[in-house]
Amino acid sequence: MVSNNPNLTLALSLDSADPLSSFREKFLIPQHDGKDALYFTGNSLGLQPRSASDALKTELEDWATLGVTGHIRARNPWMHYHELFTSHLSEMAGALPSEVVAMNALTVNLHLLLVSFYRPSGTRTKILCEAKAFPSDRYALVSQIHFHGGNPDIDLVELEPREGEHCLRLEDIEKVIFELGDELATVMIGGVNYYTGQLHDLKNITSAAHKVGATCGFDLAHGMGNVPFELHDWDVDFASWCSYKYMNSGPGAVSGIYVHERHHNSGIPRLEGWWGHEKSTRFKMDPDYVSMGTVESWQMSNAPVLNMAVHKASLEIFEAAGGIKKLRERSLRLTAFLEKTVHEVSASTGVNLEIITPSNPEHRGAQLSIVAHGQGRDLYDKLSSEGVIVDWREPDVIRMAPVPLYNSFEDIARFGIILEDALRNSRT
Numbered sequence: 001m002v003s004n005n006p007n008l009t010l011a012l013s014l015d016s017a018d019p020l021s022s023f024r025e026k027f028l029i030p031q032h033d034g035k036d037a038l039y040f041t042g043n044s045l046g047l048q049p050r051s052a053s054d055a056l057k058t059e060l061e062d063w064a065t066l067g068v069t070g071h072i073r074a075r076n077p078w079m080h081y082h083e084l085f086t087s088h089l090s091e092m093a094g095a096l097p098s099e100v101v102a103m104n105a106l107t108v109n110l111h112l113l114l115v116s117f118y119r120p121s122g123t124r125t126k127i128l129c130e131a132k133a134f135p136s137d138r139y140a141l142v143s144q145i146h147f148h149g150g151n152p153d154i155d156l157v158e159l160e161p162r163e164g165e166h167c168l169r170l171e172d173i174e175k176v177i178f179e180l181g182d183e184l185a186t187v188m189i190g191g192v193n194y195y196t197g198q199l200h201d202l203k204n205i206t207s208a209a210h211k212v213g214a215t216c217g218f219d220l221a222h223g224m225g226n227v228p229f230e231l232h233d234w235d236v237d238f239a240s241w242c243s244y245k246y247m248n249s250g251p252g253a254v255s256g257i258y259v260h261e262r263h264h265n266s267g268i269p270r271l272e273g274w275w276g277h278e279k280s281t282r283f284k285m286d287p288d289y290v291s292m293g294t295v296e297s298w299q300m301s302n303a304p305v306l307n308m309a310v311h312k313a314s315l316e317i318f319e320a321a322g323g324i325k326k327l328r329e330r331s332l333r334l335t336a337f338l339e340k341t342v343h344e345v346s347a348s349t350g351v352n353l354e355i356i357t358p359s360n361p362e363h364r365g366a367q368l369s370i371v372a373h374g375q376g377r378d379l380y381d382k383l384s385s386e387g388v389i390v391d392w393r394e395p396d397v398i399r400m401a402p403v404p405l406y407n408s409f410e411d412i413a414r415f416g417i418i419l420e421d422a423l424r425n426s427r428t
């Protein structure tokens with residue numbers, strides 16, 4: 001293909017030089033006017049793998065032909081279905097296989113983990129989180145504090161960025177942790193902030209929390225499948241994520257949790273169910289609970305196989321692509337290309353497009369959040385009418401994520417052309 005737009009020419013050559021470009025074909029791209037839409041909202045809902053329907057069909061067929069015996073005789077025996085995710089999730093989370101399990105939904109899991117890791121006592125009653133956390137996380141934290149008879153006005157400490165800044169600085173987070181000292185029970189922060197796209201330094205936040213005797217966990221909704229983690233080595237106590245954003249497992253798909261192995265048999269409280277019971281004796285149906293002795297002891301119910309079938313198909317694609325570290329390399333290049341494109345459009349149109357996501361690639365994942373100064377809803381409507389799918393936050397913030405599995409450099413260059421056009425026309 002030839003083009004007279006230099007950025008598009010560059011994009012096409014970057015696409016053809018990257019072997020991972022072919023992974024786009026493994027996904028169904030939403031359509032606009034008979035062409036692929038420019039889909040940049042994989043941070044909100046990842047696209048459907050083409051293999052998803054076959055994965056679902058496999059389980060539906062086995063259910064049809066085997067009935068209850070599918071628990072053991074299905075091609076992927078349902079009894080052990082959650083174990084299919086262990087190696088994938090441990091690679092993505094940087095965790096031991098005994099430290100990760102797929103189960104439930106994200107907010108549910110945050111509550112279950114807080115039952116274990118937020119145990120206010122004496123003067124140690126406070127939870128530290130980021131200001132303007134994802135609303136569901138804040139609701140969960142406030143209701144946990146109420147549940148323990150505390151007062152959220154006192155016990156929930158919300159970290160604000162400095163005046164005039166959008167992101168939090170590590171030194172400020174550490175300072176507040178040390179100031180709170182033995183009043184701090186738990187730190188729980190979004191590992192990648194959903195609004196700014198800032199990737200936090202989980203290692204140093206955890207270390208600071210531990211120095212004052214607090215537990216430390218992260219919501220990795222915008223992190224898992226986006227950037228690699230080393231949760232075990234960083235000594236993180238607990239984490240949870242959803243699988244429908246960067247993990248492309250479908251609307252409302254199964255969540256996952258991580259619990260550091262030192263907590264597995266430490267006697268900390270936990271809400272329990274039969275799927276956390278030692279599996280070799282689970283079906284003796286004894287009245288007394290014997291723990292699995294791993295993170296699976298936080299698991300309560302048998303695996304929701306139809307929900308998890310797409311998760312399986314999706315995680316197999318990550319593996320085929322060489323894993324999260326490999327994808328991160330491509331992601332860094334894609335996001336840098338988007339950043340460059342936005343800067344160029346800003347320069348050529350004179351519109352101040354301020355990227356509030358950190359410019360240091362180590363402090364961000366795939367997402368860029370852009371403030372389109374002086375623009376409004378009109379801009380979003382124009383982008384939409386040209387087949388650009390981005391997230392718009394009132395009054396003027398565009399959040400967008402070039403996802404390394406299915407977005408191309410070409411998508412980004414085409415977005416740049418449409419954005420430039422929209423901004424020029426808005427000024428005439």
Ligand SMILES: *Cc1c(COP(=O)(O)O)cnc(C)c1O
Pocket residue numbers: 105106107108134136137190194219221222242
């Ligand atoms: C997407 C997201 C959620 C959604 O919670 P569900 O329980 O999956 O509905 C919660 N917290 C954060 C930080 C998110 O990004």
